[in-house]
Amino acid sequence: MTNTQIQAPVSAASLFEDYQVPDYFCELTNRTGPLPPRLAHIQKRLDQYSLTELRHRAAAAEAQLDRHGITFTVYSDSKAIDRILPFDLVPRVITAEEWDHVERGVQQRVKALNLFLHDIYHERAILRDGIVPSELVLTNPNYCQAMVGLKVPGGVYVHINGTDLIRDQSGRFLVLEDNARTPSGVSYVIENRHMMLRLMPDLASGLPLRSVDDYGQKLRESLCQVAPEGVTDPQVVLLSPGIYNSAYFEHVFLAREMGVPLVEGKDLTVENHRVYMRTIAGLRPVHAIYRRLNDDFLDPLVFNPNSMLGVPGLVEAYRRGNVTLANALGTGVADDKAVYAYMPRIIRYYLGEDPILDSVETHICAEPEGLAYTLANMHKLVIKPVGESGGYGLLIGPHASQAELDEFRSLLHANPANYISQPVINLSVSPTLCEDGLEARHVDLRPFALTGRSTWVLPGGLSRVALRKGSLVVNSSQGGGSKDTWVLAS
Amino acid sequence: MMQTSVQSSHTLPGLNNLLSRYAEGMMWLARYSERIENLARLLEVTEGFVRGPDGQTGWDSIIQINSDETPFYALHTEATEANVVAFYVTEMANPNSIKSMAHAMRENARAVRPLISTEMWTHLNMFTRWVLELQFSDIRQHSLSSICNRLKQDCQTHYGVTEGTLYRDQAWLFYQLGKQLERSDQITRLIDIRYHTLLPTGEKAGSEIDSTQWASILRSAAAYHAFWRIQPIATTPANVVGFLLKNDGFPRSLAVCLEVFDSTLSVLAGHNSLRRLCGPIQERVAYLRVTLQDQTADDMIIRGLHEYMQWIQTQIAHIQNDIAQAFWPPVALVESSQTQVQQ
Numbered sequence: 001m002t003n004t005q006i007q008a009p010v011s012a013a014s015l016f017e018d019y020q021v022p023d024y025f026c027e028l029t030n031r032t033g034p035l036p037p038r039l040a041h042i043q044k045r046l047d048q049y050s051l052t053e054l055r056h057r058a059a060a061a062e063a064q065l066d067r068h069g070i071t072f073t074v075y076s077d078s079k080a081i082d083r084i085l086p087f088d089l090v091p092r093v094i095t096a097e098e099w100d101h102v103e104r105g106v107q108q109r110v111k112a113l114n115l116f117l118h119d120i121y122h123e124r125a126i127l128r129d130g131i132v133p134s135e136l137v138l139t140n141p142n143y144c145q146a147m148v149g150l151k152v153p154g155g156v157y158v159h160i161n162g163t164d165l166i167r168d169q170s171g172r173f174l175v176l177e178d179n180a181r182t183p184s185g186v187s188y189v190i191e192n193r194h195m196m197l198r199l200m201p202d203l204a205s206g207l208p209l210r211s212v213d214d215y216g217q218k219l220r221e222s223l224c225q226v227a228p229e230g231v232t233d234p235q236v237v238l239l240s241p242g243i244y245n246s247a248y249f250e251h252v253f254l255a256r257e258m259g260v261p262l263v264e265g266k267d268l269t270v271e272n273h274r275v276y277m278r279t280i281a282g283l284r285p286v287h288a289i290y291r292r293l294n295d296d297f298l299d300p301l302v303f304n305p306n307s308m309l310g311v312p313g314l315v316e317a318y319r320r321g322n323v324t325l326a327n328a329l330g331t332g333v334a335d336d337k338a339v340y341a342y343m344p345r346i347i348r349y350y351l352g353e354d355p356i357l358d359s360v361e362t363h364i365c366a367e368p369e370g371l372a373y374t375l376a377n378m379h380k381l382v383i384k385p386v387g388e389s390g391g392y393g394l395l396i397g398p399h400a401s402q403a404e405l406d407e408f409r410s411l412l413h414a415n416p417a418n419y420i421s422q423p424v425i426n427l428s429v430s431p432t433l434c435e436d437g438l439e440a441r442h443v444d445l446r447p448f449a450l451t452g453r454s455t456w457v458l459p460g461g462l463s464r465v466a467l468r469k470g471s472l473v474v475n476s477s478q479g480g481g482s483k484d485t486w487v488l489a490s
Numbered sequence: 491m492m493q494t495s496v497q498s499s500h501t502l503p504g505l506n507n508l509l510s511r512y513a514e515g516m517m518w519l520a521r522y523s524e525r526i527e528n529l530a531r532l533l534e535v536t537e538g539f540v541r542g543p544d545g546q547t548g549w550d551s552i553i554q555i556n557s558d559e560t561p562f563y564a565l566h567t568e569a570t571e572a573n574v575v576a577f578y579v580t581e582m583a584n585p586n587s588i589k590s591m592a593h594a595m596r597e598n599a600r601a602v603r604p605l606i607s608t609e610m611w612t613h614l615n616m617f618t619r620w621v622l623e624l625q626f627s628d629i630r631q632h633s634l635s636s637i638c639n640r641l642k643q644d645c646q647t648h649y650g651v652t653e654g655t656l657y658r659d660q661a662w663l664f665y666q667l668g669k670q671l672e673r674s675d676q677i678t679r680l681i682d683i684r685y686h687t688l689l690p691t692g693e694k695a696g697s698e699i700d701s702t703q704w705a706s707i708l709r710s711a712a713a714y715h716a717f718w719r720i721q722p723i724a725t726t727p728a729n730v731v732g733f734l735l736k737n738d739g740f741p742r743s744l745a746v747c748l749e750v751f752d753s754t755l756s757v758l759a760g761h762n763s764l765r766r767l768c769g770p771i772q773e774r775v776a777y778l779r780v781t782l783q784d785q786t787a788d789d790m791i792i793r794g795l796h797e798y799m800q801w802i803q804t805q806i807a808h809i810q811n812d813i814a815q816a817f818w819p820p821v822a823l824v825e826s827s828q829t830q831v832q833q
Binding site: 067068069243248252255256261262263264266267269277278279280281282284 | 507508509510511512513597600601603604608611612615616660761763764767816817818821
């Protein structure tokens with residue numbers, strides 16, 4: 001910088017001078033061992049920006065997101081508001097060694113999830129052997145009768161998986177939950193990288209970053225690999241609920257990256273148990289559907305009869321093996337928060353290996369001892385309803401008021417099976433541009449795994465950041481933002 | 491059957507079978523853009539006419555041209571400048587206001603967003619958002635003509651970006667069809683102004699008339715200088731009408747619009763699977779072009795220009811309907827005649 005001497009003394013202070021990380025693992029500055037040289041290097045580069053410069057670039061980022069209409073829709077009080085997901089331009093960095101561990105752990109987990117799903121829809125050995133309680137699976141609202149006995153191509157149920165990871169005070173990666181239905185957020189991983197390279201080329205320059213650009217092609221390849229048998233040139237489509245869906249931007253993004261049509265339910269029809277799309281030249285066959293529509297809405301003949309979003313007859317076509325659905329139906333039973341507690345045992349059962357990634361210690365309130373423990377320790381636990389997602393309806397004990405604790409106590413008594421509890425984990429933090437400069441904010445990580453003939457994990461994943469000071473909730477619908485995630489190749 | 495139907499249409503490079511919904515979205519995206527641009531032109535030329543000592547009279551002509559008497563008088567009692575401008579620019583209660591059309595344009599753009607270029611979307615996103623935030627007070631502040639100018643410019647930018655970035659497959663063809671069809675319709679409406687305000691009944695087609703008014707029509711169609719380059723003798727109604735309808739070099743003339751429409755349709759018909767569907771539409775367009783070629787502007791005026799313009803507008807509506815029936819037939823109709831699948 002040539003103009004250093006004319007800057008006011010205030011902005012001459014380094015970015016990291018006031019940066020404090022009380023008691024947390026910081027992804028960039030504060031590790032349990034000595035700081036890896038690459039991280040020290042990145043921090044040093046960052047430190048060369050003035051706060052003003054960083055703010056200028058942050059404003060430019062926001063303007064670009066706005067212009068590109070990279071938004072998600074929030075519905076509240078029957079109003080729909082298009083919001084941009086706030087982007088923080090300090091990257092979250094993962095070293096090559098750390099990534100190797102995460103990648104293997106995610107692959108192992110996806111393998112176990114697929115074996116578990118195959119088993120519970122066929123032999124049910126794991127239930128017979130008493131590893132997982134039968135009623136937890138068979139009476140689970142996400143257990144799908146239409147899947148019983150059905151053979152799916154390659155034995156793959158979960159083609160696209162998002163594994164939510166957090167890191168504790170010691171930097172240990174822990175699985176918080178699996179997302180084996182229709183995980184979202186991958187478009188932000190790729191858009192964030194593009195944004196980063198546009199706005200901070202000087203920061204990334206020369207660093208060995210793993211690319212995130214081939215996700216769309218990998219996804220298409222995976223789906224082609226599990227297309228119905230005998231189809232040589234499968235037609236893949238992405239099925240979206242349409243332009244009013246909160247994740248429509250992502251659906252568009254992925255359809256474009258894959259180079260396949262984005263269809264809505266009304267674009268598809270089923271004839272003779274085969275799926276077709278309506279084109280200007282009449283009906284054309286469809287062989288694989290990446291569906292971003294929940295099970296309940298897919299086929300009004302089988303599920304919700306009022307759904308206008310789905311395709312009548314789709315499930316029967318699927319059952320006859322004429323079309324592949326990704327993900328398969330009924331995968332929700334595997335990423336259920338109650339089943340989550342059994343995942344370490346599920347992994348050992350099918351693979352005969354210890355889990356590579358640890359889970360968060362979980363108390364199942366459906367079980368008497370779990371409920372008793374939860375009731376006795378509410379103030380230090382996170383209590384989650386098992387059916388909810390998006391960070392809704394949970395209680396963070398240490399932050400809760402007496403009234404909130406009392407309310408949850410009666411909820412737990414009324415319907416214990418609806419809840420699990422976990423200790424509060426002191427999530428790792430990452431330097432984040434805030435009102436007063438760089439501050440520590442909690443982050444998580446959602447790597448995305450694609451499975452066709454084998455499992456491929458997109459290097460990195462979505463790093464979500466809780467922008468409110470002290471907040472542990474990173475969900476976009478609850479004031480979270482995101483960061484570019486850098487996986488170093490070496 | 492599965493195998494043979496996967497021939498996935500490599501008849502022409504890069505041209506695959508477009509989803510019906512996309513074809514519809516592309517066509518209407520283009521039509522709304524063109525319609526907004528032309529309404530902005532109409533408003534501008536109307537403002538030009540009524541500006542003068544007699545003030546408010548003349549604003550009702552634009553209501554008549556668009557056959558909007560019923561919806562307009564449901565919302566307003568009098569055709570004052572303020573009411574007409576509000577009705578056509580900012581009132582969402584009017585489905586044909588610029589704001590309503592920008593909304594429709596945006597919805598169509600969102601539907602075809604998987605197909606259009608990022609540059610197209612980015613511009614559309616910002617443009618439609620600006621229009622949707624327009625308030626009547628903005629028009630007072632900035633004057634109608636400056637708002638109209640920005641609208642025109644943004645629609646033209648949209649087209650420029652589209653022309654420069656949209657991949658030339660079937661989506662592009664439907665976009666062109668929409669654009670040319672809407673332009674055809676709009677030029678007939680612009681000419682119709684003359685019928686309503688410029689030439690009271692009884693005056694002859696060949697007589698020299700109020701040249702400033704005709705000049706302003708030419709200007710609003712961006713035709714003024716081109717007109718004088720080829721037609722320097724006199725500004726008779728027949729000359730102006732002939733230029734706007736029959737000239738084969740002016741990009742907004744009806745003849746050029748129909749010619750581009752026709753040749754676009756031919757490209758579409760060149761795709762094996764679409765030939766049969768295009769046939770009836772091509773016939774209708776051919777007939778329309780013949781009526782245009784076989785008459786002089788004087789003939790048209792003598793036989794009734796207004797009636798001819800209305801007839802063309804009806805034909806254009808038929809063409810749109812034919813296209814819809816051929817390429818995005820109502821679902822119920824497809825389900826009952828499912829023969830094309832069972833080869």
